[in-house]
Every structure is written in structure tokens, then in C-alpha cells.
Amino acid sequence: MQRHGPRNEAPRQPPPLSRRQFLRNGLAGAGALSVAQFAARPLVGPRSLTGRLLESAARAAITRGGTLTFGRTTGPTQFDPANSIVGGDVYTLDKIFEPLYITNPAGKLIPWLATGHTVSSDRLTWTFQLRNGVKFSDGKPVTPDDVMFSILRTAHDKTGPLSFLDTAIKDISAKGSSAVVFQLSEPWAPFLSDASCFCNSILPANFGGESPASFFAHPVGTGPFLLQSFVKGAGATLLRNPHYWQGGKPYLDKIVFSYIPSDSSRLLQLKSGEIDVMSTVAPADVASLRSDPSLAVKLFPSWALDLLFFNEKVPQFKDRNVRRAIAHAINVHALTRATTFGTAQPGRSFFPPSLQYHANVPTLQYNVRAAKASLAKSAYHKGFSTELLISTGNQTWAEAAQIIQQDLKAIKIDVSIKSLDNASYTAAFSAFNYQMMINTATNDISDPDEMASFQVDVQRGGSHSFWTDYNDPKAISLVREAEHTFSSAKRATLYREIQAIVAQDAPYVPLYYSPNIYAWSRKVHGFAVNPGGAYRLEDVWLG
């Protein structure tokens, strides 16, 4: 998903916090972040004594007030949760509007505007208990009517980019004054994850009586911040919401989002202190940022990865042996090392390690002899010429493409590289007008079903298996079964099998898992990004 804007600002993937990184980032840094995660936990629910002690210790150190200046690559154009997909819009409106559940930086779903939920035995009726005392920024309390209005609005939006996540909802109704009941059309396992999407954030019913245009010019939400002003596609200024339901938060008075599309400009502004946080650090700049004692840089695990895709409408790639040969011929470890400056992990399964139900299934390893053997089994053992499509403006892809071109020479496959601007590139692959391509796969929610069905279910996934036309009936039936399976253990088994089949069929070759890389001045505390790329700012303080 082009979540981060048309410039293919693909989020980068990090390794889990290794011991060396923990020590390098400093005990204080890592400590503050894990404390922030404790602080992010809602006020109800079982908490250990240690957790509460750490939280009060953290609270004692927190300084309130101040303005955070955040440099980003896109600016908000509008704040409608049902119609936003670009990073500049999504990561601004999620400070103003909140959903029933959210995904925390560890990738777990936690209750937010709801305190919990129950599911009927037939899995068709889901009842969410609304949290007491949550008010919109205009002082009106959140009611079941608001929830019904907001989510049905997204579900019925014909041009909503993520409305497909709400397809399973048949009806929503109020139960008393503090509970909402969802009637699903089928037992849908990913539902809680779908409900946590920003597109299902809660707005006042009927926009509080205003027209949509007037409402979104001065949005009223439950979130920690209010919109003060914004310039379309450029900067935005948010103010602290004094009525926020998490007492005492947010700590910041003001957030200024500035629009800095140029990578070097953003980096220079952070180094000179003109901004406090920057998004999307280029992998090449990580080393220089690490050597600056006044700055912190972190590789946050993400649900995104870059892969090499094969168009199976092209006869060569319809042949499984050819795809397997290419998978064996590419030295993914060397490619990752060379192109990502040590920030990404080499690709294995098509599920990133931070995604639920990721399994370490056996994958096709770099082995030129096995590659030649596999190619010999196909009708193309003499080799052939092909074209690799990438989009311009992505330096990592340009280098990766050259490495792939080099690697495939060994098995007599002659690759020419075709580079198109982003819009032309998208038009090309979505019309199957390509042979091989490098592209980014992402997941918008914590449930792996989105990625699994998008990339495997050629009929119902919505993209013809990510425009590869990959069709394995066994894998498809497993994906559909996992959507209706509620046992965690059973789902893990199903997804393990799906990943194993995909690894052997090689409809695409995972190249590397790129982290979301952010850098900030050391006076910023409590900043963390979840694997979807979202960052909550009510826990951030300046000191």
C-alpha cells in the first residue's frame, strides 16, 4: 500500500532490538521507550506492581509543556479517516481521532476507546464495551450512536481506500448507553484488527450537525490533540486537547508538523536543531546520525518488506521451475548488506518477522547449482531475456535491481532494468504490463490476513495476488480457512503452511524487511512507532 504517499516512501524494516543496539542506544534510551509503552497502557486492566511503580517513576521525571517540531515528507490535505491513505493525512488525523482498539509499538492490539469485547459462540455477534468518561474535544460524551455513525460511514464509502476492511460488518447497533454490537455476515477472525484501523476512528454522529466540509475544517475528535491550523499539503499545527480522556496527557503543548520532502534538507534541519524529529531517515544516513551524540536514531520493526515479483502471465514465469531458479540465484544476504547499509534484515518468508504468525519456514537459499538444476527442469534451460521494472526515486531499488541483474547472469538470464516514475510504474504493473518488478508489500493492520489474501487469493484478494496472477488452490483454501479460524494455535499452523507453500512456489522473492527509521533530538522522550508506521504523541515529552 502506498501508505506513505505517492513517492513510495516505503517504511523500512529493522531487526528486533539486539543486545548490541540496546547497549548502543543507551540504557536510558531503551528504558524510556519501554517505560513509555507501560505509560501507553490504558488506565483499566490488570497491571503488575512493577509496571505501576515504573510508570510513577517515569511520570516523576516527565517535564510538561513545549512544542515538538516534526519534519515529514508529506503534508496533510484532509482529515477524513474514511478517505485517507497518504501518510501526511493518516499520521495527522490519528492525533485527532481514535478507534476502539489500537496497535501498540509492539504490534499488539490494546483496548482504547473500548475497554473490552465479547464474541458470541457463533462468532457473528461482537459486543464492545465503551470506556467511561471519554469525551469529544467539544465536551460531548462518546455514545454508541457515534460509533455506529463513524464505522458504518467508512463501511459504506464506495471510494474509501480501506473500506474493504469493513466488508464483514452486516449491521451495528447500540446496546444500552455504553456498548455497541456488531453483527457480522460471517465468522471473521481478523475483525478486531480491522476495527482498530484508523479508518474506523470515532467521529461525532452526523458530524455534530455540521456539514462534512465544515466539520473537517475544524475536526472534533477524542484524540490527544486538536487541529489549530494547516496548509494543504504542507505544514500543520496541533494543540494539546485539555479534555483528553487519559488524565495528565498529552505532555506536549503543541506539535508543529513541517513538510520537508527533500531527504537532505530534513536531515540538515534535524542536525541544526530546527526540527526535533524527522521521519523516513535514509539508510545511508543512519551511521552519521548514530555518531552524533545529540541525536538518537531508531530502526522500528515494520510490517513492510520489498520483494521481487514475477508476472505469471508471462510464459517463462508461469513455470515454477524458472521462479525457483531465480530465487536460488539471488544472493539475498549480500543484496541486503549492500543496499541497505546494515539497516534491514535479509528476506525469508513473505510474512515479515514482526507480523503475527510469521514462521521461519525453509526458504530457497542462495545456491547457483540448485538454480541451474531448477532451470534445467524447465523449457528455458538455455536462458532468456527479461525486463525488471522499478520506480524512480528509490535508490535502494536501483541498486538492488543491478545486483539482481548481475546475479541472474550466472544462470544465463539477461535482465534489462526499466525505471518509471511512480504513477507510470503503478499504471504498468496494475495492468500486468511488466515481467519482473520490485515492489513493497505492507500490512495496514496487525492481522496477517490482509497481506495473505492480497498476495495469495487471486480471486478475492483484490489484486490478482499482487498482480502476479499466482494461483495455488491449496494456499488459497488455507488463507480462506484462516479467516474463519479463531484458535490462535490453529491459525499459526495454517499460516505456517501458507508461508511454506509460498516459499516453495516462489511467486515472489522476499528481498529484505525494511524498518521504519526515525531520528530525533535527545531532548525528545517517549517517541515510538508501531509496525504499521503510526506514532502516538501523547506519551512524548521534551526534557
Next chain:
Amino acid sequence: MTVDLEESRAPFGLFNTHALRPGRLPALARTSPWRYVVQRVLAAIPVLFGVAVLTFSLLHLVPGDPARTLLGIHAPQSAVSALRRQLGLDEPLWRQFWHYLDDLVHGNLGTSIYYDAPTSSLILSRLPVTASLVGVATLFSLVITLPLAVLAAARQNKPADHAVRFLSLLGLGMPSFWFGIILLLLFAVSLHVFPVGGWGTTVLEHLRSLVLPGLTAAIGICPVLIRSLRVGMLDLIDADFVAACRAKGLRNSYVLVGHVARNAMIPTLSLLGVNIAFLIGETVVIEQVFNLNGLGLLMLSSIDNRDFPVVQGIAVIYALGVVAINIITDLLTAWLDPRVRLG
């Protein structure tokens, strides 16, 4: 004090530049400036029409769907098709072009697909930045060109002359985005004299943030202007009227600046007019480097997003700007040099 040039022998080169300027026809009678402006404005209409047609055709011939860009790749095809219908993108091309021309004639530049705002308001909000940048760059180029060219002409073939010519050659070869980043590293990051980027909020901050970008843009066009002015001055330095001035006892520096440079400036001014058109193109790169939210950045991102109304709108504005600058330059030249005939 003005010199009556009619009495001097004007060198060949000075008139030649006028005769060779495109669009100029010899005329028997002197046209009034107002009539001239009206003539030029009317002549500009087909130019603007041509720009509109060309931009529309090129944009729509290139692949790329703004609806898909807006919705991302996870959105189902049904959503993309519904959005295309909503935006009128599924109508036949000739009908879309007709709507566009119809709107344009009524002064309506359409609504941005990406920003969902009137194109004219988007352009108006970014225009001050680009216009100021072009203005400051022009000012800097004049401030840099005049002294250097006068110095080079006065000390012809001496070390100073060689130094100026070498520097201007260097300036010609340097890519502006590289030079801009060097200036940033030196003056903004290390010395903190100027901001790293952005536009600021007060007029003073605006001016401060225009210094480095203006300088970068000026360095791009100064070499050509320096060479032109230097050559123009060298042509005039041997003229009779200069010798007469010197014989009258006027100081050499005054003669050089007050008489020689002033006359040699005229063809250089028309060259400056042409270069300002190039400068408008350069602002696209410079706005990126210095993070100035002007028309250049908007143009780039709109092309990427296939935001047809905005790209078309900015192209027409740029064309208008170039035409206006050309008219102003011609008028200025005519005002400065009485021998020049308009029309």
C-alpha cells in the same frame, strides 16, 4: 547626466543584438508603449493557448491514474473506478479538454485532484514564494554582475580579468543543487547565519530564508550576464564619446560606470530577461533543496500525482510569467535606449 548618443558612432555589436531578438519586426513609425503592450498581450493569447493544449495532451498521453495514486494499491478496483467517475476522469478525452478550455477562458483553473481545493487558491498561496525567489535572484545577479563585469572590462587581460572569467566559467559548470547544499552546510548548519530551509513566518524571516536560495539561483545565470556585459563594455571602451569624456577630465571610474556600463547594460538587460525565464525553471530544483514551498515544489509533486488541473494551471502561469517578463524587458530596453523602436 545623459549623453546624446545620436552624435556618437554606435558600434556594430550594439544594434545587432536588437535586430536579432526574436519577434521584432522593423517598423517605420515609433509605436506608443501602450499600443505596444496591447499588441504583445494579444500576441500572447495564442502562446498561452498552445501551452494549454500541449500540457493537456502530454499529461494525458503519459500513463498514470491520479485516482489510484489517491487511494493506494490496497484499494479495490471498484473504489478506484468509482473515484474516477466522481472526478470526471472516465469521460472521453475530448470532452475533458473541452471542459478544461471552457473553464480556462472563464478564468477557472479547475479543482486539484490531490488537494481537493481550487487550483487558483493553491497557486496563489505558493506564488509569493516563487515570485520573491525570482525577484531576489534577479537582484543578486545584478549586484554580482555589475561590479565583476566592470572590473573585468577595466582591467582587460590583467589578472583580475582572468580571475573573473575563470570564476564565471566555474559558475557555469556547477550544478545549482550541489552549490546550494554547499552554501547550506557552510552558512546554515555550521555558522547558523541563515536557516536551513523553510520560509519563516515574518517578512524578515522570509528575506533571511531567501538569501541562500537567491544566491544559488543567481550564480546560475551570472556567468552569462558577466560575459555579455564585459563584451559590451569592451566594445564601447574604444568609442569616441568615451575618449571625449576622458578628455573633458571626468574620472575614469565615473566614465566606466556612468557611461560605458550604462550603455552596455542594455543588451545585457534583454539577456537577463531571457535568463529569468530559465530562472523560473531553476526554481523547481532550488525550492527542493531549500525546502521553499513554492510553485516549483507544487509542480513536481503534482506531476508525480498526475494532478492534471494543477500541472496545467501552473504551466499556464509560468507561460504568463515568461510573456510578462519579456514585455517588461522590451519596454525597459526601449525606455533606456531612445534609438530602440517598439513594434
